[in-house]
Amino acid sequence: MLALPDNRVPTSELPSGLTKHLLSRHDSAQECDSLQRLSNELHDAFEVAMQPERLQTIAQELQTEYAQKLQHSPVSMLPSYHQTLPSGLESGSFVSIDVGGTNLRVAVIDLNGRGSAQDDMCIKRICSFRIDAVVRRLRALEFFDWIAERVDEVLGACHVSVVVSPEPIRMGLAWSFPIEQTSHRSGTLLQMGKGFTAADGTQDQPLDLCELITDACKRRGLEVQLQAIVNDASATLLAQAYREPSTRFSLILGTGVNSAAFLPLRAVAPQKYASRSQMWREGGQNVIVNTELSMHGLHLWPMTRWDERLAAAHALPDFQPLEQKVSGLYLGEIVRHVLVEAITSFGLFAGVMPSGLTEPYSLCTSVLAAFESDVSHDLDNARQAFIAAHAIHHEISTSDMYFVRSVCQLVSARAAAFVATAVYALCRLASEYRTEHQGAILERVTIAGDGSVLEKYPGFLERCQQYIDALSMASGCDGQSITLAMVKESCVLGAAVAAACE
Template identity: 25%
Template sequence: MEDIRNMFMLTKDDLEKIVSKALEEMENGLQGRASTLQMIPTYAPIPTGNETGKFIGIDIGGTNMRIIYLDLPSPGVRGELQTIESVMPKNSHTNDEFFGYIANKLKSFVYTHKLENESIKAGLTFSFAVNQEAINKGELVGWSKGWDIKEAIGKDVVKLITEQMIKIDLKNVEIVALINDTVGTLINLAYDDPSCGMGIIFGTGTNGCYIEKTSNICAQKMRSVCKEEFIVINTEWGGLDFKEFKRNKFDLMIDEVSVNKGSQKYEKLISGIYLGWLSRLVIRELMQKKVCFERYLEKEVFSDEPDDTHFDESRKFFSRHTEITEDTTENLSRVQVILEKLGVTDSTLEERKILKEVCTLVVKRSGYLASAVTVALYRKMSSYLSSRSTAGIDGTVYQKSVPFKKYYIEGLDLLQPQDKIMCQLSKDGSGLGAVISAAAVSWKQ
């Protein structure tokens, strides 16, 4: 096991190197130089807390789609919330299938809630990288989280959805704001808390955004005029990469068979869709070396085959992964139950300990890596906006994995022992952020 431990171990020096390189990549991106961080100006207005009205939020994530209708009756007050959620169809391979599904769900929501005779402003949270030309216009840069609809690349996603809405005669809803889930977490929390300066997602994927001084961005990065002193920058930190960064053989195996091979390398070390997968690969190797569970080698237990269901299986194993790392019983009885559900009916205590340690090593590294890029955002802002030290965070990994959160905070404390970064859950941030962004745009018009 010692070689496995070494593969996933990170020291403070390792983390400081990542922070330094992330800051370097951030600056390169802001100045239009070659960078693995896209550093996309979002044009999203930072809410004041005074916005009022009734708005719709459309939240397109890596797995689910949500539509939210929210009344803001008076400044700082959130009224009745109505919402629906559905699973995005993974068999969507064309623009018509993917964006048509969104338009049809939106029309159904509008008619179900008897909103067809009202003129409604909507915000769209689109959880994939776009190059924004304005707050309501952005071209898709690329997919992540298992999606790969090539004909959408380079197209304006607001226009793609609007065209589908027109096809089905849905004309009373106007999308006035385009953001991503990360920006949504910032905007949602900033409506209530003026100290929020960062928005972060730890879920199916991972990303971070922060408030940047507009004058720090080179002119060629800005596709339209921004008169605001500050602007929200979407870093797309999942793509962070530099030659000194060490990835182990399991990371390379995942990258090799992933749908977006060679990209989103940092995301593949952190996000929920990959944590279970990494653990499965490690256990599979230990089985082959006859360290544990070798009698199940010919069975599908901990299968590492990249088949059509493999993303779903990794998601399922992530939930088990979390339970495994949280088991504090003397005999690891919760781990035993999980193994029995997987078909392992005769596990030994030593095998259960190995499984728990593997899952813990993977999630600890994930939490530490997540803390490094968070600290990079904080240090970038500290020279011009030190009052904005709160990070609004959302995502299933942050919400549901107690060990991840523990190691994330541990990493933050390791890197920033004096200047504390406040972490606050921006619950439903991506969906509510879409609503608040529509309100903020309408308020400024």
């Protein structure tokens, strides 16, 4: 049996006198009973999804789905061009570029080797630049000229070997947008979305991302050699693998969710890499796979009525079923749906609706985090965070605050359970492939983690690890055989490692 965390806040554990306050706060005991009935419904609806047997069953069914999609899906389980993991001996100076939806980051990285007396991966300089609406509207050459100008700005202030060397500057790129990758260092620019127009009008004249970067740098007088293009999931895996040789997976959990997995090439359908060169197809026995984890488990994840309301209002309700239950974009929205129902039908906040709370996606996950981090008797910090985001012309009782915190705990606990189940199933599938084909089996496996939810949401990383341990023990493995390890600055570090490996 799995021994899983209990996130319920029973009445017996509330601060002294709060039960009496709960009864006196509402206009009648009937209102209090009504809210308590909703509380019981919530616990039943969310906790059934975290039952040990349910999670084990989901993990087994996910393994089957993963295996099928490795063979047949054109949009998930996509092989990258990276067939090896770093040895940890790679060294040198590199420039890393991390292009995201809101920020561009440029870093100068020194790789000194695993076990070096210095830091194995040392960030000599890093700068972040806001990508505002003006930058997002820049067309192809203008957008990449803007990137090259930022690279020049960082290098101009950095007196290290990568700048003064007569050799071309070795560069790695972490790219968070769609591309049709054609090699480890090249790919056709595709529509970027999120208000970016750099790819607009390029359908008839495809543009290569490597050429766009290097040509823009040349126009600034910078001789660069782009050696690798990676996404954030692959970059995170590579960064941790440079430090820890047992790393085989990554988990990104922030606004969205994704994972990369280092799998035997034979696990991937040949048609997924049929267009690649014979040299690549014969070049290695393994490959880093972009799982597109958010897309899996459509008919596996248990749904509550609040999940159904979120899905009903979503433009693509079936596209990313896991993401809609676990990521930073959606955790606040699930809680918001619960609170709106509790206010309008069950007397929460005496039926007074806080400002803006009826607006979709108006409740930020950072507010949920404030509730879970507040250990004070009256939850005053959480109260202030909530009111700052959603003003209310009514005094919020402590009992109502505890109700809100309980909802946050249930939603985040379920998210941790689902994320853990998804990555555990990946680990089990990889282990079975290696056993089946007599590959090397690791006694310990590391999952490299990054993303704002894993890093900043109180207790989330620890709860994920608890669920992974419990699932491992339920299958007869050591409860500490899979470790989830955080990697700071994973995109810029991983881009440098990827460049060093090519």
